[in-house]
Every structure is written in C-alpha cells, then in structure tokens.
Amino acid sequence: xxxxxxxxxxxxxxxxxxxxxxxxxxxxxxxxxxxxxxxxxxxxxxxxxxxxxxxxxxxxxxxxxxxxxxxxxxxxxxxxxxxxxxxxxxxxxxxxxxxxxxxxxxxxxxxxxxxxxxxxxxxxxxxxxxxxxxxxxxxxxxxxxxxxxxxxxxxxxxxxxxxxxxxxxxxxxxxxxxxxxxxxxxxxxx
Amino acid sequence: xxxxxxxxxxxxxxxxxxxxxxxxxxxxxxxxxxxxxxxxxxxxxxxxxxxxxxxxxxxxxxxxxxxxxxxxxxxxxxxxxxxxxxxxxxxxxxxxxxxxxxxxxxxxxxxxxxxxxxxxxxxxxxxxxxxxxxxxxxxxxxxxxxxxxxxxxxxxxxxxxxxxxxxxxxxxxxxxxxxxxxxxxxxx
Numbered sequence: 001x002x003x004x005x006x007x008x009x010x011x012x013x014x015x016x017x018x019x020x021x022x023x024x025x026x027x028x029x030x031x032x033x034x035x036x037x038x039x040x041x042x043x044x045x046x047x048x049x050x051x052x053x054x055x056x057x058x059x060x061x062x063x064x065x066x067x068x069x070x071x072x073x074x075x076x077x078x079x080x081x082x083x084x085x086x087x088x089x090x091x092x093x094x095x096x097x098x099x100x101x102x103x104x105x106x107x108x109x110x111x112x113x114x115x116x117x118x119x120x121x122x123x124x125x126x127x128x129x130x131x132x133x134x135x136x137x138x139x140x141x142x143x144x145x146x147x148x149x150x151x152x153x154x155x156x157x158x159x160x161x162x163x164x165x166x167x168x169x170x171x172x173x174x175x176x177x178x179x180x181x182x183x184x185x186x187x188x189x190x
Numbered sequence: 191x192x193x194x195x196x197x198x199x200x201x202x203x204x205x206x207x208x209x210x211x212x213x214x215x216x217x218x219x220x221x222x223x224x225x226x227x228x229x230x231x232x233x234x235x236x237x238x239x240x241x242x243x244x245x246x247x248x249x250x251x252x253x254x255x256x257x258x259x260x261x262x263x264x265x266x267x268x269x270x271x272x273x274x275x276x277x278x279x280x281x282x283x284x285x286x287x288x289x290x291x292x293x294x295x296x297x298x299x300x301x302x303x304x305x306x307x308x309x310x311x312x313x314x315x316x317x318x319x320x321x322x323x324x325x326x327x328x329x330x331x332x333x334x335x336x337x338x339x340x341x342x343x344x345x346x347x348x349x350x351x352x353x354x355x356x357x358x359x360x361x362x363x364x365x366x367x368x369x370x371x372x373x374x375x376x377x378x
Binding site: 015016017018050051054055056057058060061062065066069070074077078081085087088089091092093095096097099100103106107109110111112113114115116117118119120121122123124125126127128130131134135139140141143144145146147148149150151152155156157158162163164166167169170171172173174175177178179182 | 202204205206207208212214215216217220231234235237238239240241243244245246247248249250253254257258262265269273275276277279280281283284291292294295296297298299300301302303304305306307308309310311312313314315316317318319322326327336339340343344347348360363364366367368369370371372374375376377378
C-alpha cells in the first residue's frame, strides 16, 4: 500500500511539472525513478522508452505504466497512471468551466486568433522534426509522401475517409514489403 | 448517449496515437469534427491551451472535450478512454510479449505506421496554416494579417533554431502569437 501511494505521489509530481507532455517528461522520470528512487535501472529505462515509442499513447504515460507495472503489477501501473494524469486533469477541468466566458473578452479572443496561427506552425514543425530524425529509406519516404497527399486531399475536399484506414494500409504495405524481402533472402540462400 | 460517443471516440484515438505528442492531433481533429464536438477554430485554441498546461496534449484534449460536452462525468470517461488502450497494451506486453515487439515483423509494421503518421501530421499542420491564411475551398478568403503573422512566427521559430542553436519553447511561441493577436485584432 505504501509503495502504491509512493508511486501515485511521485508520478503526480512528474505530471504537474512537465509542460508540453510527452518527451518533456522523460528526463524527469529518469532522474526520479532511476537515480533517486532506484525503482528501475538505467537499462530498463532505455528499454521502457523504446517500447513506449512502439505502443500507442503518450510516451510519458506509457513510461509511468511500465514503471508502476515493474514495481507493483497491475495496481502499481494503475496508481502511477492515475498519478501522472491527475494534475493536468484537474487543471484542464478547471479551465473548461471558464474557457467559453473567457473567450468572450475581446482581447482574449484576439490573442487566440493569433495563437491559432502558432498552433499550425508548431504542428508542421513537429512533422518536419520527425522527418529529419527518421531513416530515409525509399519505403519510409514513399509511405510518408503518399499519406501526406491522401490527407491533404481528404482535408481540402472534405472527403469521408478516416486516417485510420490510411494508417492500416501503411502498416500492411510495410509488413508486406518486409515479408517479400525475407522470402527473397531465403530463396537466395537455397 | 453522449457519454458512449465520448468513450468510443477517445478509445479510437487512444488506439491509434502513434508518434509522440503531436501524433494524436490529426485523429483527434477527425473525430472531434465528425461528432461536431468543436469546430476547427476552437480546436486550435484548445491545442494551444493543452500545450501551455502540464500533461500530454492528447489527455488534456480528452479532459476538455469531455467536460465541455458532458461535465465532470464526460471528462472522466473521455480521459479514461484515451489512456485505456495504452494501459491494456502495456500490461499485455510486460506480461507476455516483451520480446515479440522487438522482432523484425512487428518493427516493420511500426515503421510503416510511423512514416504514415509523419505524413498525416505534416498534412494537418500545412492544412491548418492554409485555412488560416486563405480559408477553405468553399469559402476562400485571403487574410493578409494572418499571412504576415504566419511568416513572422515561422521566421522566429526557425531563425532562433539557426542563430542560438536552441529551440524556443512552444509556450513562448504561443505567448508571442497571443501578443501579436491582440495588437493586430484589437483589445476591445
């Protein structure tokens, strides 16, 4: 019980002090869980980050889940997750009660008209950053380019096609290319 | 009914949010517009608020939309739904599949997903910038102030990256854009 509470409190503190979420939290999780609390080793932390990147959901929350799971099984994972979410949940809940009335103030709505423009830039910038970091193999580039074109068309012409369909198609193509490559390799060995 | 919609919508988002903080935004936009929970304008306001408050954007968006649609129960259900897929997957992976996910075939699937998400995020960002500057295909309206602001903020964002070799935090960019908004569109 004491460990569960400790997990909850520790992750609540991490959740409260990281703006922007995601990768911003990882250094803090590392310094708290590896160095200070010694809940997991540095290698485990590396492992967790890699797996967290391969599973859906915000990386920081996945990390909290893994650390909790390691320490105390499913109740531990639940306590850590609850902790990391709770601060932002309460803050946003409070904002949601006042946001609409707040927007009725002229200078606030003016500010948000400007902010809207920053949001578009931040999203495009996030994508550019991912492109710079990714492996530039022909298959990856093709998939990214086709997905980009498809979603642009969907947006501009308001087509009814979900991006989930595009994601599943991309996963299928990537798997098919991998399997075809492996079969060829086997054939060559024979 | 609205609670069920919130649950299913955010469950879907939770299942397909690969690719870090911004990875979920295109799908959130799609789901939110489909159900008519928010319009594009309000959605980008909330992305800015989520970015400027603690916590992952995806979870903050779920909390806000849940709360604005169905009060505290809505906020709880949407937030729970958006983290539930990750929670279950983490439990299964740590219990049984820890090594499977590092094998080649699952990694091939993930690489396909990641490349696809990059394309989708870029398209979403570019489309948002386009609608800000020239409107949508059904209502084309060229907004000179928005174009100037887009150019100015982009130069600032990418310029500081080149000059001081460090990124300005998104919060600072949002703050500056807010000040510019007040100057351009007026106080009262």
